[in-house]
Amino acid sequence: MNAPSRNLDFFYFFGSGYAYLSVMRIDALADAAGVTVTWRPFSVRALMIEQNNMIREQKQKMAYVWRDIERRAARNGVPFVRPPIWPTDPDQLANRVGIVAQAEGWCREYTLASFRSWYLDGQPLGAEGPLAAILAGLGRNAAEVIGRANSDDIRARYDAQTDVARRLGAFGSPTFAVGSEIFWGDDRLEEAIAWAAGTHPAQRNAAG
Amino acid sequence: MNAPSRNLDFFYFFGSGYAYLSVMRIDALADAAGVTVTWRPFSVRALMIEQNNMIREQKQKMAYVWRDIERRAARNGVPFVRPPIWPTDPDQLANRVGIVAQAEGWCREYTLASFRSWYLDGQPLGAEGPLAAILAGLGRNAAEVIGRANSDDIRARYDAQTDVARRLGAFGSPTFAVGSEIFWGDDRLEEAIAWAAGTHPAQRNAAG
Numbered sequence A, B: 001m002n003a004p005s006r007n008l009d010f011f012y013f014f015g016s017g018y019a020y021l022s023v024m025r026i027d028a029l030a031d032a033a034g035v036t037v038t039w040r041p042f043s044v045r046a047l048m049i050e051q052n053n054m055i056r057e058q059k060q061k062m063a064y065v066w067r068d069i070e071r072r073a074a075r076n077g078v079p080f081v082r083p084p085i086w087p088t089d090p091d092q093l094a095n096r097v098g099i100v101a102q103a104e105g106w107c108r109e110y111t112l113a114s115f116r117s118w119y120l121d122g123q124p125l126g127a128e129g130p131l132a133a134i135l136a137g138l139g140r141n142a143a144e145v146i147g148r149a150n151s152d153d154i155r156a157r158y159d160a161q162t163d164v165a166r167r168l169g170a171f172g173s174p175t176f177a178v179g180s181e182i183f184w185g186d187d188r189l190e191e192a193i194a195w196a197a198g199t200h201p202a203q204r205n206a207a208g
Helices: A017-033 A044-050 A059-076 A093-104 A107-120 A128-137 A142-149 A152-168 A186-197 A201-207 B017-033 B044-050 B059-076 B093-104 B107-120 B128-137 B142-149 B152-168 B186-197 B201-207
Strands: A007-012 A036-041 A175-178 A181-184 B007-012 B036-041 B175-178 B181-184
Touching (some): A036 A093, A036 A152, A059 B186, A059 B201, A128 A142, A186 B059, B017 B036, B017 B186, B036 B093, B036 B107, B093 B128, B093 B142, B142 B152, B152 B175, B181 B186
Parallel strands (some): A007 A036, B007 B036
Antiparallel strands (some): B007 B175, B175 B181
16 A cells, blocks of 8 residues: 655755755645645765766757756746756855755745755855845844854754665755655656655556 | 758767667657658767766666666656666677668668567577667578678667767767757657757747
8 A cells, every 4th residue: 555645855956956846846846636745855966976877068958958948947937047057066165054954844945045046146156245134034044044054063964965866875955855756856746746745657556 | 040950960979878778769759840861870989088978887887877768767657677788789799780671661660679689588688699680670681781780880879870970079879960069869859859949948949
């Protein structure tokens, strides 16, 4: 039997081109299916390096990726501007601020604001000026949040969440998980939500 | 303006797990959209080696891939049996027979029969016994076809078709092309057909 969990773990990296599409789409799809979402920033960069999965060094694939994202955005009614800065956030500060936000309960709002700033407004991700503006817009004390994001505690939590993704078998961003069942890529978001709701055809086959 | 080409180039490799899904789906989708399909075997293996894109050496990704294909097959009503032999066809003979079939006008039928044999019946791809059985089933003289598949002429045509895919920017199998617009992966088949038909939302945006 596949009792629906009704919760979807959403693992994403703040500098991920494809995660943007999911960040913009996941609320409406999850709401429609009665599925809740746990927003979980992780270091896909660490996983890609240790797995020798360096897409950014594969020029044919990278040339394709941005065009594909543009077409997928058009198909899904999501605004698209090719982010002028990529790769970005070398220190992963934007991601660690996401861990602070997760711990304090405002991760979703911060994530949406961060992707809009980087992707649509062309601001450098993780740079202190734009980051402070994002945090101020959310009514947060930027200096305090950034200080916490640089603490050992938050660094350890970021590593621990990355390790959860690692143990699930993740290798890219975004990755969706329902228990131990993982789905990679924005193009699997619908399937992942169906899985959480217990309505994916592969579940019905197993039960039937 | 985007005048629809109404033809889709379908580049695929006979040993590709994801190409199977497209081989099983493409006729119905293309027919419904009024799109013709040109079946074009190519050596994705050559491209992946030269692009340092060796997915088969990434164990996390490979563990995921077969599970993903299984779920996608269930979602699309396509039969699935995990092929017991992969990677396969080290000499790429099954692919070169595809080039013979393409030159002689029976590539689609051969491709369907080849994927069924390898994927669903668990026969070793490109091994002479199963290959001869496939060819006999299509009313072909196996010895003659295999002889031709090993000729310099067919080897050159296989390389040339691989080079067409290379110049389009392909890096994986399947790849769909409408003119110079490429789409990678079975999960982009619907978008590629829409593009050939001139109905993809990104085309409407450009025209509007």
